[in-house]
Amino acid sequence: MEFFLSQLQGFGGAFAALVTDPITYPYIIISVFLGIVFGALPGLTATLAVTILTGFFGNKIPLDYALIALLGAYVGAIYGGSYPSILLNIPGTAASAATAMDGHPLAKQGRGAEALGLTTTGSFIGTLIGTAALLVFVWALLLISQSIASPEKALLALFGILLSGTLMSEDLVVKGWIAGLAGLAMAMVGLDPLLSEPRYTFGWSYLLSGFQVVPVLMGAFAIPQIIDGLRQIDAGKVIALKGRILPNLAAIRRHMPTIARSGVIGTGVGALPGVGEDVAGWVSYGVGKSASHDGKNFGKGSIEGLLSSETANNACIGGALIPLLVLGIPGSPPAAALMGAFKINNIIPGPTIDPSIILRVCAIMVLASLTMFIMGLFTARVFIQILRLPQTVFLPVVLILTTIGSFSVGGGINDLYLMLGVGALAYFMNLMRYPIAPLVIGVILGGLFDETFRRSLLLSDGDLSGFFTRPTAAVLLALNVALIAGQLPVVRRTFAKLRNR
């Protein structure tokens, strides 16, 4: 009890400091607005919103305000994806793909305004559930993570890359692993962290400092979107809204169990390293279909179905920040972009992170969700107008944004070459259905894996037993082995046989 009270007290202090600072408001209002716009425009994603803002705000303003801008955009973008899902049947972000299943049929039935109102409420409550979990669990995990040393960190980084590769792959799991390994390989470029031995620099001095995070993020997430999106697309007709968007209290109370369940599922999925909001939305939708009384109407215009995915994807944000802040392992692709912002500010997320940063993150999340809620209910018609903007107009603007963003972080033309190179690679990977998120997570965690793995070996004089004699390391090693073994045909056949029996 004392623990919760002290947590609440700390959070209260951070929240009071945030809301009494007048500078907070321009940042939060603009960033949430931009986030919703990015989410609402099909072709732009939440990850891209956070990435582009990292380029602009990452190291140019104090971290306290940069966090407001980045988290505001993150919360806004995940929510904003619901607009085109409901009104156009085109998911604005991957996280809102499940939303279209029920949102669009509801809009076609003339219940678009009701769907938007409940989506806004569900997203708001979902974000609060995720933030509450972040506030409580991050401290418990931080205490546990004090005992985590190099072997555990190396195995956790590997687990994050493998899990992300396994779950984010839409074709073969092996492609997800290849993407993760490609990211790890990219992280090897430059001077190695222990002996300063140059690796794969090919005589180019720029590469001595390794691949910079922001150009890699911009290249991986923006360039394929631009190449793929610059085509003539019949965006369809935006369904006109009828009735009021503001939901009534009775409806919210009736759907509260679904919102609460989806919030918990979203937070849990988000806490898995490398698994994003889209997986959270689908998992919650699947669970909702089997758990809800309205399950048979899922896909035909069910409010329960709509709330299952929309609440979960926003709750996932808080969950995704737990592994990021506790272990330095991003819980989702936008969290990976956020990690980039921490990195360029020389903040190392993990057991040594300044606790005041965590409290501030929680306070920003609450304020951002409140801003999103108010904007969603009272200015929804503005965002609906934005849906009419063709992507052939805004994607060239995105190219200029990413160019100047990449240039300004590192201050050099070489960063632009890197961005374009990574972008070309990511485009071809997209074309062959390799997931991009494991690549980026590999780049971000590669340095951590290399350093901690080798430090473990160095301290034990090359003795590998440290990876399985330490209890936590043994559990993590078992998880890694299980993840790989679970994909082997012989293991899958054995499990199938056991299930049949």
Add this chain to the structure above:
Amino acid sequence: MGIEKLQAELDKDLEMLRARDFWGALALIWCAVFFLWRTSFIPFLGENRAGVSGAEWYNSAAIVPFGIWFAMLLLGLVLLRIAIKAGGAKRAFSAVGLGWDRQEAIRIGSIAVIMGMFIFALVPRVDFILASGLVITALIYGFHAGRVERMLQSTVAVILPGIYALFMHFPQAEWNKPHDDDWLVMAAWVLLTLWMFAHDRSRIARATPWVAVLTPLILVTAMAFGFRQNVPNRGGLLFSKIEYHYYVTLRPLWRN
């Protein structure tokens, strides 16, 4: 019938994907072998490394890269096996098997050329506002209507000043003087805009010059004077004037 048709399309997509996977796996195997060879340049067993002699294998900077590239090689072979078993090798040499589409190839090729020229030729040499304005106009005009001739016209409008800037000011960026490449880019931008108006009277065409001028102008001025960050080509034709008037004409107004 509808489901059968959908299934047939999915099967065709999968066949195409496996044909591409065949080539992807071969490229991956080649990369893995190449980088394993490059990794062998990093001291591994007992050599002097980074001034430390007599170090053991577990100290080596090559240990993790070796692991990564061996794993890549293994996964490349697994992918190759999957692709061959699914018939990818049989279809790997046919255009239909690879899903070749001429219009799509022109579209992607044009975007690649425009982006490549922008990043490699224009940004390092030409005023950022001019280069961005030209590229925004080219991308909107070239790709909004989805017509091949417009894509090619846009590509030509970017490629000509791009090649000029690249070759006349090769190899290093020349941001201060002379401004011949800046003038050429501006001429290409104006000509493309006029050409666009002559062939397109739509709402999008009317909005394009506004987007093309305001986007880089706002971004560059915000970055340079708001965030006080480095921006490309401070000595460019337009930005040098903006910077001069900001510090000489405007700033004293509030500084004094």
